[in-house]
Structures are given as structure tokens and as C-alpha cells.
Amino acid sequence: MRIELSRRPDPSPVARALAPVFAAVLVFALGAVIVYLMGKSPSQVFYAYIVYPLSDAWGLEQIIAKATPLALIAVGLSYCARANLWNIGAEGQYTMGAIFGGWLAIHTHGTDAGYWVWPTMLVLGALGGMLWGLVPALLKTRYNVNEILSSLMLVYVVQQLLDYLGRGPWRDPQGRNMPNSAIFDGNAIIPSMIDGTSVHYETLIALLVVLISAVVFSRTVFGYRIRLTGDAPRAAHFAGYDNRTTTLIVFAISGALAGLAGIAEISGTNHQILAEIRTGYGFTSIIVAFLGRLNPIGILFASLVLSLSVIGGQNAQLMVKLPYDLTSTFQGLLLMFILAADAMVSYRLHIFRGKGRSHAV
Amino acid sequence: MSGSFGIPSRSLKTCLAALAVSVVAAGPALAQEKLKVGFVYVGPIGDYGYSYQHEMGRLDVEKKLGDKVETTYLENIPEDDCERAIEQLARSGHKLIFTTSFGFMDPTIRVAQKFPDVKFEHATGFKRADNVATYAAKFNDGRYITGIIAGKMTKSNIIGYIGAFPIPEVVSGINAYYLGAKSVNPDVKIKVVWAGTWYDPTKEADAAKALLDQGVDVLAQHTDSPAPLQAAEARGKLGFGQATDMKNFAPKAQLTAIIDNWGDYYVERTQLLLDGKWKSEDTWFGIDKNMIIMGEYANMPDDVKKLAREAEEKIRTHALDPFQCPLKNQAGEDIKCEGGDRLSDDQVRSMNYFVEGIDEKVPQ
Incomplete structure (x- = not known):
């Protein structure tokens, strides 16, 4: 037996729109089988996973809070990906943002510096992420270094820097040598948008970024330039666009947004510098960007879905005692099925049985 | 279709039926009074x-x-x-x-x-x-005993330690291990590698190999997976189980294990809450209250087992402490003895220095 894919000449827009829904239904069905075979009730798992978090105010708040950094970073990544550039290093730009912004928090600690501290931290965070994002871009434009490798490897470099700062110069003097900074002053913490919730102003910024990027991609010359550079670099060149400049700009935007997310999480969620960042938002966002098909509005939904899968997964551990491994399996299944469904919309599957007879599916 | 999942079609149908029925009946988890x-x-x-x-x-x-x-x-x-x-x-x-x-x-x-x-x-x-x-x-109770065993069992006179992070819990553990070893073997040297993680079998194994390559023949670890012990086993060297009994992972290498026993504490605290007597306090128990249990002493001669058991008994009755004074720091200065003939709990729990005799530096 042999399987081949051939590109569909005109993929149906209806099929494209319904593909994720179809994939989700398949995952639910397969998930129900797995859960049933484990001796749990599929309906209870479905309730704990999907219904409960969405029907509970705190659950919604947590979903939004967790989706925020994912959306912010993923929209940034879509600038690069649309230009056919692979920024795998958002995690590093995120970390650099945390370091740049964190620097101000540490240096104004205990000085009662004023209300300007946290907005300035956000600016610094974006700057840090941007500078770190420009490194692979410059290496690419100057020396033609593969940006996939350089951006990824720079993640580990900045992680070592954070590790050094967290357990070295920025360590909490009262912290018994533990690898984290002191808790930030109130001025260095992003305020909540709604009092008492964990949804802070990063969410507002993320929404604005989504809307602005949607307009940039669909309605501006710059958006067209990015796409042209990605789809037909030679044509872009003949159109008078300098592809190197485009490369630098999209990496700068991408890095800045990742850095902004980094400092916003440190300031708004952790309230301190930890020597290690384990949430991995920078890597998860790559998935979010592609699930959202590099479209800002799509990314917004994808970030909410991914966030729901994490929160729902923890909820399922609590309410129906589903093991962690199973909840991460579900996330994996969801991603695989959505990508496969997308592929099926764009490509036709041919299965050759025996001597070359083909069945189109 | 069902065949491709390896599930008989009947059970698949039952399952889908169950799903259909239960979706209708879906509701919040059962109310609990417990x-x-x-x-x-x-x-x-x-x-x-x-x-x-x-x-x-x-x-x-x-x-x-x-x-x-x-x-x-x-x-x-x-x-x-x-x-x-x-x-x-x-x-x-x-x-x-x-x-x-x-x-x-x-x-x-x-x-x-x-x-x-x-x-x-x-x-x-x-x-x-x-x-x-x-x-x-008090992991250090166990560390000291494993140190005694290591000091006796090492042939190269170099013992090793994989630390997760240089926090007091780990730093004091390295000191306790070294002091135990030195108490039976004044020539012993210790090498330390920081894994930078609590749990990452790959990194932990790499750290173990780095130590073994430097001539270490008895390995201790303050990281969570059995990987370092397995690395020791693979090279025919020795080590200790960490947190749990790891002898199934390394039957020839594990000399003993420092087993954390949280069950008694969890049961006691839960019972206190049930009785309405729970209050906030700080608990630091060791071998004395069975929060630390030593694994079976194995892969060593009887005289070493005897030494280890004696130390264990002395620690249980508080006749011996891992941080028995006098103690000197790396600069050769006396460490102030705030706990009578031993360091106080506070001193141990904020320890950020190595004792005299250790050549490594605590990363600052």
C-alpha cells in the first residue's frame, strides 16, 4: 500500500472553515473512547474539561489570563511566518523581555519610585525582546545564518543569563539563597483590569495588537510587503522591497511582542524574577500561531482553545482524577487532528492498494 | 474502522452509546461531605x-x-x-x-x-x-549516614555529589555528606556538579557521568530521578537512592536510600484538621520521627553496615548530629555554635557556605 498527497486546485472555503470543528469532534470521540477504556465516565470528563471552566467566572478569567501571553507572542510570530521566516526563539525573546523589565523592578525596589515604574517596565521588556529578536535577523541578513537554528539556540543563552541573575546579583537578600528575586513593589506590578482578578492590562494590549495586526495584514502596503516577501521573494525584490529590511522589521516586531509578554507575566503573575521560566509560552505560541493559520483573529481563538485545554486538563485531574499524561495526550491529539484536517482541506489523499489502483479520499 | 483502533466494534458501540446517554445526564461532580x-x-x-x-x-x-x-x-x-x-x-x-x-x-x-x-x-x-x-x-540525617558509607566504600578517595540548586537545603546536604565521609576517612575529597534542575533525567545522567569521569566512585544526588544512580550502576560504581528506594533501578549500585516518609505527617495533619486542632507551625523531623527512613544497607561489607547502623541509632536518639561542633568554614574560621554542641536548626536551614575541607565553591 502506498499513500500520496496531491494539492487540491481550489480548496473549498467551507471545508476550510469547518475543518477545526470536524477535528475537534473527532478528538472528542476518540477521547471518549480512551476515557471509557480507562473506566471513567466520558461525560464527566467532558464536563470537567470543557463545560465547567467555561461556565465558571473564575475559570473564564483564568482562560483569558493564560491565553493572553500566548496570543501576544503568536501574533508576533505570525509576522515572521508570513514572511516565510522561522522564529523558533520567542521563548528567548520572552525571557530577555523579563530580564530588561525586571531590571527596573529590582533597581527601584524599596524606593517608592512612583506609578511610572510598571509602564516603563513594559517598554523595556518590549525593547529587550526586540533586541534579542534582532540578533538572529542580523545574523541572517549579514551572514545568511539559518534563523531557525540561531533563534532557537539563543533561547538557551538567555536562559543561562536569567539563571545567573536569579541566583546571583538579583537574588533576594532575605531569601535564604533561594534562586529568586524579592517580591516586586506595588509600583512594579501591572494592575488588574478588573479588581481582584488575574486579568491585567496585558490582555488589553494583546487585544489591541490582534486588531492592529489584522488591519496591517489585510489593509496595508506593509502587510502586503510581508506576504510578498514570504510568497515570492524575487517578486518582492523587483517590486522595490529590500527583503533584508523586511527580515529585520518582522523579527523586531516579533521579538518586541514576545518580550512584552515576558515582562507582563513576570510583573503581573509572578511578581518576582525566578531563575527559571518553565511555562514555555514562547514555544507553545508557535503552535498557537499555526493553529490560528497566522491570522490574528484565528490566533486569538487558538490561544483561547489552547488555554482551555490546559485549564480544563487541570480541572479534569481534580474533578475526575484524570492523570496528567492523559490530559497532555488530549492536547497532542487536538493539535494533530486540526493540522491533519487542515492538510486534508488543501491536499487530496490517494491510497494505492496492490497494483496501483487509486482511491481518492 | 474499529479494527484500526484495535478495539472490538461492540465495545466501541457500547462506548458511544454510553457517551450519548451520559452527555444527557452530565452534571456537576457528586456533592461531597468528606x-x-x-x-x-x-x-x-x-x-x-x-x-x-x-x-x-x-x-x-x-x-x-x-x-x-x-x-x-x-x-x-x-x-x-x-x-x-x-x-x-x-x-x-x-x-x-x-x-x-x-x-x-x-x-x-x-x-x-x-x-x-x-x-x-x-x-x-x-x-x-x-x-x-x-x-x-531533615534529609541531612540521611546524608550524614550515606557520607559515612561513602567514606568507607570509596577506593579513589573521591566522592561525588549532584546538586539541583545551591540553596541551603542542598548546600547543607553536601556538607552533611562530606562531614560523614570525613569522620571515617580524613583523606576523602568531594566533587560537586550542579544540575540546575530538580528533575531532568538527561541532565542528571550527564552530571553523573561528568563526576564519574573525574574519578568519583561513590555518587550522591540531590535531584529527583534515578538516572544518576543508573549511570553509576552502568559503570560498576556505587551510589544512593534519593527520596525513594531506588534499588530496583540499580540493584548493584544502591548502597542504601534516604527515603522521605511524608505519610505519617500527612495523616497526622489531616487528622488534626478533622479534630479542629490544626494550627500553623513549622515541622522539621528527621530519623527521630521517621520522616526520614534509611533503605536497606546493601552492596557493602558487614563492618560498614555496622557503622552505618550505629550512626543511625545515635542520630535517632539525638546523641549525634550531622553538624556537631566544632566546625570550621572554608576560610578556616570557627563557625559559631548556636545549638549547644551542634549548629542550630536556623543555622543549618540558612546554610549558604561549605565547611572546611570541601574545595568546591558555592556558586554566588
Whole structure:
């Protein structure tokens, strides 16, 4: 037996729109089988996973809070990906943002510096992420270094820097040598948008970024330039666009947004510098960007879905005692099925049985 | 279709039918009258080390108080995203929550402020509140005994130690291990490698190999997986089980194991809450109260076993302490002895220096 894919000449827009829904239904069905075979009730798992978090105010708040950094970073990544550039290093730009912004928090600690501290931290965070994002871009434009490798490897470099700062110069003097900074002053913490919730102003910024990027991609010359550079670099060149400049700009935007997310999480969620960042938002966002098909509005939904899968997964551990491994399996299944469904919309599957007879599916 | 999943079609149909029926009947989980007790683990319970051992403690609570309490856990919770998990437990009706990793400290305190009726217990930290207690085990009791064994068993006179992070819990453990070894072998040298992680079998194994390459023949570890011990086993060298009995992973290499026994404590604290007598305090038990249990002494001659057992008994009765004075720091100065003939608990729990004789530096 042999399987081949051939590109569909005109993929149906209806099929494209319904593909994720179809994939989700398949995952639910397969998930129900797995859960049933484990001796749990599929309906209870479905309730704990999907219904409960969405029907509970705190659950919604947590979903939004967790989706925020994912959306912010993923929209940034879509600038690069649309230009056919692979920024795998958002995690590093995120970390650099945390370091740049964190620097101000540490240096104004205990000085009662004023209300300007946290907005300035956000600016610094974006700057840090941007500078770190420009490194692979410059290496690419100057020396033609593969940006996939350089951006990824720079993640580990900045992680070592954070590790050094967290357990070295920025360590909490009262912290018994533990690898984290002191808790930030109130001025260095992003305020909540709604009092008492964990949804802070990063969410507002993320929404604005989504809307602005949607307009940039669909309605501006710059958006067209990015796409042209990605789809037909030679044509872009003949159109008078300098592809190197485009490369630098999209990496700068991408890095800045990742850095902004980094400092916003440190300031708004952790309230301190930890020597290690384990949430991995920078890597998860790559998935979010592609699930959202590099479209800002799509990314917004994808970030909410991914966030729901994490929160729902923890909820399922609590309410129906589903093991962690199973909840991460579900996330994996969801991603695989959505990508496969997308592929099926764009490509036709041919299965050759025996001597070359083909069945189109 | 059913064949491709390896599931008989009948059970698939039953399953789908069950799904259809149960979707209609879907509702909130059954109302509970039992006390709900929650646990948050930093690693997967399948780490066969630190988190696994806390999970054993949770199962003890289920076994002994299962008719009065219901327990749940969240595993593999990153330190920088744990506040949500802790709050999720508090919101879902858990009245006693054990947060079992050092990095959960500040988030535990923050959630505790929001939920004054919920009791929290944070492992290995030092911040308390009216509804937050702390607990930790005197791992050093075990470290000292493993040090004695290492000092006797090493042929190269170089013993090794894999540390996770240079925090007091780990630094004092290295000192205790070294002091135990030096008490029976004045020529012994110790080498330290920092893995930079609590749980990462690959990195832990790399750290082990680095030490073995430097001539280390007895390995101790303060990271959570059996990987370093397995690396020692593969090279025909020796080591110790960490947090849990790892002899199944390294039957020839494991000399003994320092086993964390959280079950008694978890049962006791849960019972106190059931009786309305719970209060915030700091617990630091060792071999004396069975919070630390030594594994079977194996792969060593009888005289070494005897030495180890004697030390264990002396530590149990407080006749011996890992940090018996006089002690000197690396600069050769006397360390102030605030606990009578030994260092005080506070001194040990904030220890950020190595003692005299260790050539390594604590990363600053």
C-alpha cells in the first residue's frame, strides 16, 4: 500500500472553515473512547474539561489570563511566518523581555519610585525582546545564518543569563539563597483590569495588537510587503522591497511582542524574577500561531482553545482524577487532528492498494 | 474502522452509546461531605523520586482516613504557573492543601490570603501565616549516614555529589555528606556538579557521568530521578537512592536510600484538621520521627553496615548530629555554635557556605 498527497486546485472555503470543528469532534470521540477504556465516565470528563471552566467566572478569567501571553507572542510570530521566516526563539525573546523589565523592578525596589515604574517596565521588556529578536535577523541578513537554528539556540543563552541573575546579583537578600528575586513593589506590578482578578492590562494590549495586526495584514502596503516577501521573494525584490529590511522589521516586531509578554507575566503573575521560566509560552505560541493559520483573529481563538485545554486538563485531574499524561495526550491529539484536517482541506489523499489502483479520499 | 483502533466494534458501540446517554445526564461532580485534601506536585508522580514519594504520602492518607477524607492531586505544575493550580484546589472545596515544592512558597502565601478558611502546608519553605504551616524533613540525617558509607566504600578517595540548586537545603546536604565521609576517612575529597534542575533525567545522567569521569566512585544526588544512580550502576560504581528506594533501578549500585516518609505527617495533619486542632507551625523531623527512613544497607561489607547502623541509632536518639561542633568554614574560621554542641536548626536551614575541607565553591 502506498499513500500520496496531491494539492487540491481550489480548496473549498467551507471545508476550510469547518475543518477545526470536524477535528475537534473527532478528538472528542476518540477521547471518549480512551476515557471509557480507562473506566471513567466520558461525560464527566467532558464536563470537567470543557463545560465547567467555561461556565465558571473564575475559570473564564483564568482562560483569558493564560491565553493572553500566548496570543501576544503568536501574533508576533505570525509576522515572521508570513514572511516565510522561522522564529523558533520567542521563548528567548520572552525571557530577555523579563530580564530588561525586571531590571527596573529590582533597581527601584524599596524606593517608592512612583506609578511610572510598571509602564516603563513594559517598554523595556518590549525593547529587550526586540533586541534579542534582532540578533538572529542580523545574523541572517549579514551572514545568511539559518534563523531557525540561531533563534532557537539563543533561547538557551538567555536562559543561562536569567539563571545567573536569579541566583546571583538579583537574588533576594532575605531569601535564604533561594534562586529568586524579592517580591516586586506595588509600583512594579501591572494592575488588574478588573479588581481582584488575574486579568491585567496585558490582555488589553494583546487585544489591541490582534486588531492592529489584522488591519496591517489585510489593509496595508506593509502587510502586503510581508506576504510578498514570504510568497515570492524575487517578486518582492523587483517590486522595490529590500527583503533584508523586511527580515529585520518582522523579527523586531516579533521579538518586541514576545518580550512584552515576558515582562507582563513576570510583573503581573509572578511578581518576582525566578531563575527559571518553565511555562514555555514562547514555544507553545508557535503552535498557537499555526493553529490560528497566522491570522490574528484565528490566533486569538487558538490561544483561547489552547488555554482551555490546559485549564480544563487541570480541572479534569481534580474533578475526575484524570492523570496528567492523559490530559497532555488530549492536547497532542487536538493539535494533530486540526493540522491533519487542515492538510486534508488543501491536499487530496490517494491510497494505492496492490497494483496501483487509486482511491481518492 | 474499529479494527484500526484495535478495539472490538461492540465495545466501541457500547462506548458511544454510553457517551450519548451520559452527555444527557452530565452534571456537576457528586456533592461531597468528606473533607477534601489537595496536593500539588512539581514533578510527575512517575518521577520515582521526590514527587512520587509525596504521592505515597497522599495514598497513606487515603488508606488511613479514606472514610473521612477525599484527596486529589495536581502533578507536573511549573513553579512559575502554580498559583492558578493552588487556587483551583482552594476554589474547588479543598480545605487542606499541601504544596510540596520550595518554589510554590510565595504563590501559596498569596492564595492563602485570599482563602482564610483553607489551611495550607508548604514543604521546605520558610514563610508562614495563620493558615499556612511549613514542613520539611531533615534529609541531612540521611546524608550524614550515606557520607559515612561513602567514606568507607570509596577506593579513589573521591566522592561525588549532584546538586539541583545551591540553596541551603542542598548546600547543607553536601556538607552533611562530606562531614560523614570525613569522620571515617580524613583523606576523602568531594566533587560537586550542579544540575540546575530538580528533575531532568538527561541532565542528571550527564552530571553523573561528568563526576564519574573525574574519578568519583561513590555518587550522591540531590535531584529527583534515578538516572544518576543508573549511570553509576552502568559503570560498576556505587551510589544512593534519593527520596525513594531506588534499588530496583540499580540493584548493584544502591548502597542504601534516604527515603522521605511524608505519610505519617500527612495523616497526622489531616487528622488534626478533622479534630479542629490544626494550627500553623513549622515541622522539621528527621530519623527521630521517621520522616526520614534509611533503605536497606546493601552492596557493602558487614563492618560498614555496622557503622552505618550505629550512626543511625545515635542520630535517632539525638546523641549525634550531622553538624556537631566544632566546625570550621572554608576560610578556616570557627563557625559559631548556636545549638549547644551542634549548629542550630536556623543555622543549618540558612546554610549558604561549605565547611572546611570541601574545595568546591558555592556558586554566588
